[in-house]
Amino acid sequence: xxxxxxxxxxxxxxxxxxxxxxxxxxxxxxxxxxxxxxxxxxxxxxxxxxxxxxxxxxxxxxxxxxxxxxxxxxxxxxxxxxxxxxxxxxxxxxxxxxxxxxxxxxxxxxxxxxxxxxxxxxxxxxxxxxxxxxxxxxxxxxxxxxxxxxxxxxxxxxxxxxxxxxxxxxxxxxxxxxxxxxxxxxxxxxxxxxxxxxxxxxxxxxxxxxxxxxxxxxxxxxxxxxxxxxxxxxxxxxxxxxxxxxxxxxxxxxxxxxxxxxxxxxxxxxxxxxxxxxxxxxxxxxxxxxxxxxxxxxxxxxxxxxxxxxxxxxxxxxxxxxxxxxxxxxxxxxxxxxxxxxxxxxxxxxxxxxxxxxxxxxxxxxxxxxxxxxxxxxxxxxxxxxxxxxxxxxxxxxxxxxxxxxxxxxxxxxxxxxxxxxx
Ligand code: LLP
Numbered sequence: 119x120x121x122x123x124x125x126x127x128x129x130x131x132x133x134x135x136x137x138x139x140x141x142x143x144x145x146x147x148x149x150x151x152x153x154x155x156x157x158x159x160x161x162x163x164x165x166x167x168x169x170x171x172x173x174x175x176x177x178x179x180x181x182x183x184x185x186x187x188x189x190x191x192x193x194x195x196x197x198x199x200x201x202x203x204x205x206x207x208x209x210x211x212x213x214x215x216x217x218x219x220x221x222x223x224x225x226x227x228x229x230x231x232x233x234x235x236x237x238x239x240x241x242x243x244x245x246x247x248x249x250x251x252x253x254x255x256x257x258x259x260x261x262x263x264x265x266x267x268x269x270x271x272x273x274x275x276x277x278x279x280x281x282x283x284x285x286x287x288x289x290x291x292x293x294x295x296x297x298x299x300x301x302x303x304x305x306x307x308x309x310x311x312x313x314x315x316x317x318x319x320x321x322x323x324x325x326x327x328x329x330x331x332x333x334x335x336x337x338x339x340x341x342x343x344x345x346x347x348x349x350x351x352x353x354x355x356x357x358x359x360x361x362x363x364x365x366x367x368x369x370x371x372x373x374x375x376x377x378x379x380x381x382x383x384x385x386x387x388x389x390x391x392x393x394x395x396x397x398x399x400x401x402x403x404x405x406x407x408x409x410x411x412x413x414x415x416x417x418x419x420x421x422x423x424x425x426x427x428x429x430x431x432x433x434x435x436x437x438x439x440x441x442x443x444x445x446x447x448x449x450x451x452x453x454x455x456x457x458x459x460x461x462x463x464x465x466x467x468x469x470x471x472x473x474x475x476x477x478x479x480x481x482x483x484x485x486x487x488x489x490x491x492x493x494x495x496x497x498x499x500x501x502x503x504x505x506x507x508x509x510x511x512x513x514x515x516x517x518x519x520x521x522x523x524x525x526x527x528x529x530x531x532x533x534x535x536x537x538x539x540x541x
Contacts, residue, residue: 119455127452127492129410130518134452137523138490141514143414144432146501148526150186150519152408156372157190160400164376170397172216174357175201177401177498178409182517182526184208193236195357195399199226206233216354216399218265220287224248237261239315239354241288243295246303253308260308263315263354264289264299268334270318270327288316291338300342311348313394314339317356320402323369325378331355332382340392352395355379359403363495364448372403402498409497411436411513412452415489416468426463428485433467434474435510437493437500441473449480452492457483465491469508501527509535 120128127134130149138145160171172193175184179196184205187194194210196202197218205215213236219226220241227248230238240246240262253260265288289296303311316335318327332355339350362369370378379398387393413430420426439445449465451457459481467474476493485491504512511530516523 119450121455125454125456127410127450127455130523131521132518132523134410134412134492135490137516137518138412138414138452141516141523141525142529143412143490144430144436144513145412146436146496146513146515147410147412147523148405148497148515148517149408149410150517153183153186153405154190156404156408157187157192159372160376160398160404161191163373164380164396164398168395169380170395172214172354172397172399173404174399174401175205176502177405178500178502179204180515180527181208182524183405184210188214193397195401199223199229202226202229202233202235212236216263216397221245222248224252227252231256231260234258237263237312237352239263239265240299241265243289243299246299250302250306250309253306256308258308259310261310261312262303263312263352264296264303265315265317266291266296266335266338268316268318268331268338270316270330270334300346304346304348313350313352313354315354315356317399318358320358321360322358323360323367325370325375328355328358328375328379329382332379332386336383336386336392339394340390343392350392350394352397353383354397354399357399357401357403359400361403361406361495361498363406363446372400375403406495406498409495409500411493411496411500413491413493415485415487415491418485418487425479426461427466428463428482428491429466429468430476430491431468432510432513433469433476434471434505435467435469435507436504436513437476437496438503438505439499440476440478441471447477447493447495449477449482449491449493451483451485451489453490454483459483461485465493469510471507506530506535511535 122128129147165171170193172195173187174195188210193214195216212233215235216237217230217235218239267285267288269283303309318331343350359375417429434441462479463482465477514529515527517526
């Protein structure tokens with residue numbers, strides 16, 4: 119963390135107090151160099167040879183980020199027509215896009231086919247039938263992966279675990295649907311089945327579950343490969359690497375994560391020399407730490423002998439993760455970052471919900487109304503999950519680098535809030 123001689127938090131060479139004055143609060147600030155560095159670390163440690171890194175757009179997506187990801191040579195995972203539209207509007211190359219989702223509509227499938235996305239990740243039998251029927255109209259191969267739920271139970275919040283047997287995502291193991299779809303896709307003239315996909319969950323801090331994921335998906339690929347004399351070309355292992363949110367949090371580095379997966383795949387390869395292309399889809403571990411949210415402190419309420427509440431000008435509308443997953447964040451006074459923390463405060467949002475709390479019991483210097491509060495590591499699943507509850511406009515987002523800031527998403531206005539209303 120950088121501070122200047124005025125004791126202000128500095129991000130990407132920009133004084134956070136000056137950023138807040140110029141752009142108002144709440145303001146989400148992205149450190150461009152850190153995003154680029156994370157992209158490069160992923161590519162250097164993982165995407166050697168034919169392996170691929172696809173950024174998971176659900177963590178945060180906008181035109182400027184798509185452009186940056188394209189410059190960094192990453193692939194992109196999108197999960198909806200809206201995310202696909204964003205990527206295409208930014209001229210992200212469609213052939214480097216993976217299209218996900220557990221309930222793609224016919225219109226979304228058509229959009230993906232029209233755009234020529236590189237690969238559709240098919241989640242279930244219904245979607246497969248839609249794709250098979252629609253793909254016939256395109257005079258080219260349509261590439262797909264099949265998403266499977268491998269029964270890997272990752273240790274993370276149960277709302278963000280996805281690989282377990284009892285999951286809404288993917289084909290189940292042990293059922294007949296997967297057998298049926300693999301056989302059918304391999305016989306189809308338009309469809310080209312590349313292989314399998316498995317994402318076991320998010321914010322995973324132990325590498326063991328990722329190794330299990332590799333082992334099981336390899337044996338699945340081997341099974342179907344032998345059964346159909348088919349060379350599986352790609353295995354997509356999803357995302358999920360956890361990040362430290364608090365100073366005391368433990369997390370694995372990008373290099374450790376990538377190395378672990380490559381080693382696990384090499385062990386499998388030792389069995390029979392089988393090495394398909396490996397793809398991973400990190401979201402959080404590329405973007406989370408690059409984001410900081412700046413808020414202005416408003417009311418401060420002391421509940422005698424219980425706690426002190428500090429209310430900020432945003433809250434669960436721009437960061438629902440505490441309310442949804444009991445997520446924990448760290449914060450500081452960005453305008454007095456060198457002052458000594460003397461007291462515990464609970465940071466509350468401004469929505470009409472008792473659950474609208476960003477951080478419980480965090481040590482800060484004596485807080486005053488008008489202070490600038492910075493909540494750290496808010497780059498992933500914050501803006502992308504933001505809402506307009508209580509008709510709060512969504513914050514502005516700036517990208518900072520080398521002392522310069524540029525708005526990459528404008529602040530929503532009150533006029534925007536009624537833009538779609540009709541009388
Ligand atoms: N690939 C697939 C198929 C996914 O479903 C996800 C995340 C990712 C990749 C990226 O995972 P990451 O590297 O970011 O962990 N809203 C929750 C997280 C939901 C994650 C959903 N899928 C949160 O705020 O923690």
